[in-house]
Structure formats: C-alpha cells, structure tokens
Amino acid sequence: MLTQDKVMEALQHVQDPELHKSVVELNMVRNVQIDGSAIKLEVVLTIQGCPLKGKIREDVENSLKNIGASSVDVTFGAMTKEEREALTQSLKKGATTESGMPAMLKPDSGVTFITVTSGKGGVGKSTVTINLAVALARLGKKVGILDADIYGFSVPAMMKVDQKPTMIDQTAIPVVSHGVKVMSMGFFAPGNSPVMWRGPMLNKWIKNFLVNTHWGELDYLLLDLPPGTGDIAIDVAAMIPQGKEIIVTTPHHVASFVASRAGAMAKHTKHDILGVIENMAYYEEQDGSKNYLFGKGGGELLARQLETDVIAKVPFANPLESNGSSVYDEDSFVGEMFTSLAEDLLHRKQKAV
Ligand SMILES: Nc1ncnc2c1ncn2[C@@H]1O[C@H](COP(=O)(O)OP(=O)(O)OP(=O)(O)O)[C@@H](O)[C@H]1O
Ligand SMILES: [Mg+2]
Structure with a gap:
C-alpha cells in the first residue's frame, strides 16, 4: 500500500x-x-x-x-x-568558513585549483581551459570553470553557452556545459546583472564568485585568467595561494612573456607550476608533415626559464563541431591530447597524495 x-x-x-x-x-x-x-x-x-x-x-x-x-x-x-x-x-551552509572565507579554499576542501595564464593575449588560454576542463569531466571528475577574465570574458561564447545561471536571490547556480559547471562575468552583462555582482563588489569579485556561486562538490576548478600579470592575476594569486599554474604560450610569444612576467610572477605568486603548454605549435599538412608556422622551441625555452616542463604541444586545429564552439571533439587529435593531459594530471595528483 x-x-x-x-x-x-x-x-x-x-x-x-x-x-x-x-x-x-x-x-x-x-x-x-x-x-x-x-x-x-x-x-x-x-x-x-x-x-x-x-x-x-x-x-x-x-x-x-x-x-x-x-x-x-x-x-x-x-x-x-x-x-x-x-x-x-x-x-x-558550509560554503564559507567562520571567518567568511570561501570554504573551498581550505587546504582540505578536496578542490584542486588550476589557473591558466600567459604573458600575451590570444595565445589560447581560454581554449586550453575549456578543453582541459571538458577532458577532466569526461574522465568522471567534477569540474568547474571560473572565467576570471572579468572584462574580456570569452568562455560562454567559446563553449556556446547561451543560458544564464539561475539566480536564487543572490546565489548563482552555474550553467553546465559539456559536463562542466561554468561561471563567467559574461553572464552578467550590464543591464541584467544582480547589483552585488557589479560596481563596488567588483573588487571582491573572486571571493564573490567563489562564495555566491553554488558550485556543489568539485574536484577541479579551472580559472581562465586574462593575459599578463595585471590586477586580476594578482588577486587570484592572493586569494588562491595553493593554485597550480599552467602557462600557455605560442612558439613565438615567448620573449615578451618572459620579460614581463618572470619577475612579477616570482614576487606575487608562489603557485606551483604544472607546466607549459605550447599552443599553435605547428600545422599538420595534408601529407602529414609539420609546418612550424610560428617557429619552434618557444615552449621549451619558456619551460627552462620557469624550471618546468612542456606538458603539451597543441597543433593548429579547428574544432570539429561546426557550431562555432571551441571544444574539440573527444575523438579528434587535439581532443585526445587533452584527454592524455587530464589523465596525466590525475595521475600526478594520486602520486602526490
Ligand atoms: N590550437 C589552435 N588551433 C586553432 N585555433 C586556435 C587554437 N588555439 C586557439 N585558437 C583560436 O585562437 C583564438 C585565441 O584563442 P583563445 O581565445 O583561447 O586565447 P586567449 O589566450 O584566451 O585569448 P585572450 O588573451 O584574448 O583571452 C581563438 O579564436 C581560438 O579559437
Ligand atoms: Mg581568453
């Protein structure tokens, strides 16, 4: 009955x-x-x-x-x-500590923060962020992306997200795309943004994004940063000292990176560096030969300067989906490359425990 x-x-x-x-x-x-x-x-x-x-x-x-x-x-x-x-x-409940800090920042929260940075704009940070996030999610991890490029946000467009987060009063429920929870200032374009997500709150933006977003359980939070070592990068480093960094460069954007960045980074961040990703490393011709359009060796040079390794060399490739999304198909060459990178990160994490 x-x-x-x-x-x-x-x-x-x-x-x-x-x-x-x-x-x-x-x-x-x-x-x-x-x-x-x-x-x-x-x-x-x-x-x-x-x-x-x-x-x-x-x-x-x-x-x-x-x-x-x-x-x-x-x-x-x-x-x-x-x-x-x-x-x-x-x-x-449980989203903040007694002192009002985001609970996910506590060392035992289980969340790994990965920041994706570069010295120059347009080298592929956002591309790396979304594809690594999607690859980790495909491997069964709980993943979020915080588009920390608060003025030049591009993650919603690159993932073809046209929904907005649901707001329950001032708490935002991230939009899920390709199995990844996404938050971006792009969702709050002027005109329809809740007050506390604008104006004076902007200087507390990151805390706000962490506390007032219902992330739920997460294994990884990837932060897509604006280029260079501006205020945002410094805010992020201060807020998330345990963050791990991936640095993206193209083979020919290295010099300016090193000049602008090496000193500033040493001063402001104590982030562990996971490695360098050389993006747009080459173009594969019809006959399988590699055409190094932007030259060669930039990734290695940067990795040496930063005392780390090149963890991937991503070729020029168009995502297969013809809808303008920048997410590479799982079975494509670049898609598989991001899967191995994700596996490599999981493996390292296990080793570290
Ligand atoms: N490996 C690649 N092959 C082909 N196109 C790529 C590749 N990587 C990135 N792109 C394209 O290059 C452009 C810049 O990439 P992306 O937006 O990821 O760079 P970014 O470093 O985040 O830029 P910004 O500094 O403006 O935030 C985009 O149009 C992207 O689709
Ligand atoms: Mg970007």
Whole structure:
C-alpha cells in the first residue's frame, strides 16, 4: 500500500536538476494526497517559470510509478520569499568558513585549483581551459570553470553557452556545459546583472564568485585568467595561494612573456607550476608533415626559464563541431591530447597524495 512515508522515500531520489539535491531535502514537496494508487502532489520551485519543470515532473512520475502509483498528478507552485531565503541559507551552509572565507579554499576542501595564464593575449588560454576542463569531466571528475577574465570574458561564447545561471536571490547556480559547471562575468552583462555582482563588489569579485556561486562538490576548478600579470592575476594569486599554474604560450610569444612576467610572477605568486603548454605549435599538412608556422622551441625555452616542463604541444586545429564552439571533439587529435593531459594530471595528483 502506498503511504506518505513511501512516497517521500521514493522522492528522496528525485533531484532538483540544477541544485543536484533531493527535492525532499530541499523542502520542495507539498500536499501529497494518496487515493488508492493515485497520487497528487505539489512541487514548489525556487523560481517561477523554472525551465526544468518538465524534467522534475518526469522524474517524480517515474519514481512514484516505480513504487506502484497508477497515476501521478504533479502541480507546480513557487516558493515564498521566506522559503527561498531558507533554501539559500541551506545551500550556503558550509560554503564559507567562520571567518567568511570561501570554504573551498581550505587546504582540505578536496578542490584542486588550476589557473591558466600567459604573458600575451590570444595565445589560447581560454581554449586550453575549456578543453582541459571538458577532458577532466569526461574522465568522471567534477569540474568547474571560473572565467576570471572579468572584462574580456570569452568562455560562454567559446563553449556556446547561451543560458544564464539561475539566480536564487543572490546565489548563482552555474550553467553546465559539456559536463562542466561554468561561471563567467559574461553572464552578467550590464543591464541584467544582480547589483552585488557589479560596481563596488567588483573588487571582491573572486571571493564573490567563489562564495555566491553554488558550485556543489568539485574536484577541479579551472580559472581562465586574462593575459599578463595585471590586477586580476594578482588577486587570484592572493586569494588562491595553493593554485597550480599552467602557462600557455605560442612558439613565438615567448620573449615578451618572459620579460614581463618572470619577475612579477616570482614576487606575487608562489603557485606551483604544472607546466607549459605550447599552443599553435605547428600545422599538420595534408601529407602529414609539420609546418612550424610560428617557429619552434618557444615552449621549451619558456619551460627552462620557469624550471618546468612542456606538458603539451597543441597543433593548429579547428574544432570539429561546426557550431562555432571551441571544444574539440573527444575523438579528434587535439581532443585526445587533452584527454592524455587530464589523465596525466590525475595521475600526478594520486602520486602526490
Ligand atoms: N590550437 C589552435 N588551433 C586553432 N585555433 C586556435 C587554437 N588555439 C586557439 N585558437 C583560436 O585562437 C583564438 C585565441 O584563442 P583563445 O581565445 O583561447 O586565447 P586567449 O589566450 O584566451 O585569448 P585572450 O588573451 O584574448 O583571452 C581563438 O579564436 C581560438 O579559437
Ligand atoms: Mg581568453
């Protein structure tokens, strides 16, 4: 026989598709009525017009039919302001330490931070960030990207994300693309950004992005930085001293990098360097020969200066998807290259433990 308890037990397994928590735990289920094997209930949503209604309805129906319901009638309502505040509080629980710092920055949080930097613009930082993130996610890791290029953001466009994060009051639920949780200032283009994400808060942007985003559980957070050693890079280094750095260069952008960067980096960051990625390293001709359009050896030169290694040489290649996305197909040469890089990072991490 169906009982309230059995219904609630079954609904424990239905998750809110964005918050990745049970609808029961999130206190979203109301007015369960059982009439023989017919069940009626209400689900209250965090925001009105939630686009994922259909998914929630389907999951609720399936889970209740699994325990013997013959019909399931789901109606939707919206949380009151108080209920939403309580929900935000519960989401934020554990997101900050007692001193107000993002809990994910604690050394034992389990999150590995990888910052992707370069001396020059346009060398492929964002390309590396998104493809490494997607590769780690394909290997089953929980991955987020923080587009730290707050003025020159490009991650949403490069991943072809046209959704915006759902806001529950001032907490943003990152948009998921290719299995990766993405946050970018690009989502808050002037005009529709919540106040606290703009203006005076900008100087606390990174803390804000870390604390007021519901990242959920993460294994890796990749930060796509603007070029050079400007304020943003310094903010990031100060905020995330345990961050590990990947430095991207093309074969011919090395000189300016070294000049501008070596000193500044030594001063401001104590980041571990994971290695140098030489991007646009060569172009493979039809006959398989390599054409070194931008010269050769830049990656090695930079790696030597920074006392690290070249961990990948990425050739010129167009992502296969013809929709303008910069995510390389998993089976493509470059896609596979990022997979091995991701495997290499996982392996190193295991060794370090
Ligand atoms: N290996 C590659 N093959 C072909 N095109 C590439 C490759 N890497 C990057 N690109 C293209 O080069 C341009 C610059 O790359 P990207 O935006 O990743 O660089 P960036 O260092 O993040 O630039 P910025 O400094 O402006 O943030 C993009 O149009 C990207 O699609
Ligand atoms: Mg970029």
